[in-house]
Structures are given as C-alpha cells and as structure tokens.
Amino acid sequence: MNESQNQHPDPSDAHDAGLEAYGRLLIVDDDERFLRRVSRAMDRRGFEVETATGVADAVETAQRIRPSYAVVDLRLEDGNGLEVVQAIQQHIPDCRVVVLTGYGNIATAVAAVKAGAVDYLAKPADADQITAALIIDNGELPPPPEHPMSADRVRWEHIQRVYEECDRNVSETARRLRMHRRTLQRILSKYAPQP
Numbered sequence: 001m002n003e004s005q006n007q008h009p010d011p012s013d014a015h016d017a018g019l020e021a022y023g024r025l026l027i028v029d030d031d032e033r034f035l036r037r038v039s040r041a042m043d044r045r046g047f048e049v050e051t052a053t054g055v056a057d058a059v060e061t062a063q064r065i066r067p068s069y070a071v072v073d074l075r076l077e078d079g080n081g082l083e084v085v086q087a088i089q090q091h092i093p094d095c096r097v098v099v100l101t102g103y104g105n106i107a108t109a110v111a112a113v114k115a116g117a118v119d120y121l122a123k124p125a126d127a128d129q130i131t132a133a134l135i136i137d138n139g140e141l142p143p144p145p146e147h148p149m150s151a152d153r154v155r156w157e158h159i160q161r162v163y164e165e166c167d168r169n170v171s172e173t174a175r176r177l178r179m180h181r182r183t184l185q186r187i188l189s190k191y192a193p194q195p
Contacts, residue, residue, distance in 0.1 A: 027039055
C-alpha cells in the first residue's frame with residue numbers, strides 16, 4: 001500500500017481542482033432511503049462513495065475498498081455498528097470513522113470513541129455535519145461544561161452504559177446493577193433526566 005492512499009487531503013487544496021476530492025467513503029446504514037440520500041450528498045461533495053447495509057457486508061466492503069473515511073450507523077439490522085468500527089480500525093487504522101445514531105446518549109458516544117470513531121453524531125445529521133466531522137481535525141479539547149450534570153442524570157447515564165454493555169439485555173443489566181428488573185424497565189422507559 002502506498003502512503004498517499006489513506007492520507008486525508010486538506011479541503012482547501014481540493015478547491016483548486018473545482019471539486020473537493022476527499023477519497024473513498026464507506027457509508028453503513030440499514031435505512032436504505034437515508035443511505036441513498038446521504039450517499040448522493042457525499043458524492044456531490046467529492047467523496048468516492050461505497051455503501052453497505054449490514055455488519056458483514058460493511059466489513060467485507062471495507063477490506064475490499066480500504067476507505068479513507070467511514071460513516072457507520074450504531075444500530076444495524078444484523079448487529080452493532082461498533083463491530084464495524086472495530087473491524088475498520090483493526091484493518092485500516094488511518095480511516096476516520098464517524099458514528100451516527102438515533103439513540104444518542106453519553107454511554108454510546110464513549111463506546112464509539114473507544115472503538116475508534118473520531119466523532120459521534122445524532123440522526124438526522126446532514127451532509128455538511130458529516131463532512132465536517134470527517135474532515136476537520138482541530139485537536140482542541142472542548143471547554144468544561146458550565147453546569148455539571150445532576151446526580152439523576154449521572155445515574156441515568158451509568159445505567160445506559162451498563163445496559164449497552166449488556167447488549168440491551170434487561171435481565172443481565174438488572175443483575176449487574178443489583179436492581180430489580182421492573183425498576184430498571186421503568187427507568188429505561190423514561191426520558192433522560194435534565195442535566
């Protein structure tokens with residue numbers, strides 16, 4: 001593999017050619033309408049787009065095309081999008097991966113970053129947000145929050161993290177948290193408390 005194959009071009013350099021040419025992008029989502037829409041939008045932005053709708057298809061496609069970028073939905077019909085992120089990072093460590101989800105919480109964002117994602121966006125994310133997350137690497141740390149989370153919010157986030165670690169199995173999560181299963185189900189059915 002030559003060194004320039006997976007380098008991340010500077011978007012300002014691409015404007016000279018009239019079209020931003022970013023390289024190969026793998027988009028993984030089981031919502032085919034969303035997949036088509038984002039695929040077209042990213043193609044117009046100068047990416048060479050390939051798509052996949054499931055975990056096995058995504059891993060095979062990634063190994064075949066060796067993308068510079070990937071956008072992966074967290075929840076896929078046949079599994080967890082984090083499996084795709086881990087496989088991409090294992091075989092193509094230079095690939096910049098962004099995770100999309102309609103089920104956003106801190107626990108899943110942390111899991112996505114630990115798996116190797118560079119960013120985490122809540123659906124519906126538009127093509128501009130996705131492009132910015134893939135391309136911009138400012139390396140700056142965000143400022144600390146002005147208002148720390150409430151105790152209820154911290155508890156809820158911890159429960160969500162354990163729930164995701166248990167593959168959304170309520171009984172196993174309740175055992176690990178030493179909590180009655182029905183109590184856990186009531187907590188999970190409620191919206192997140194305010195920070």
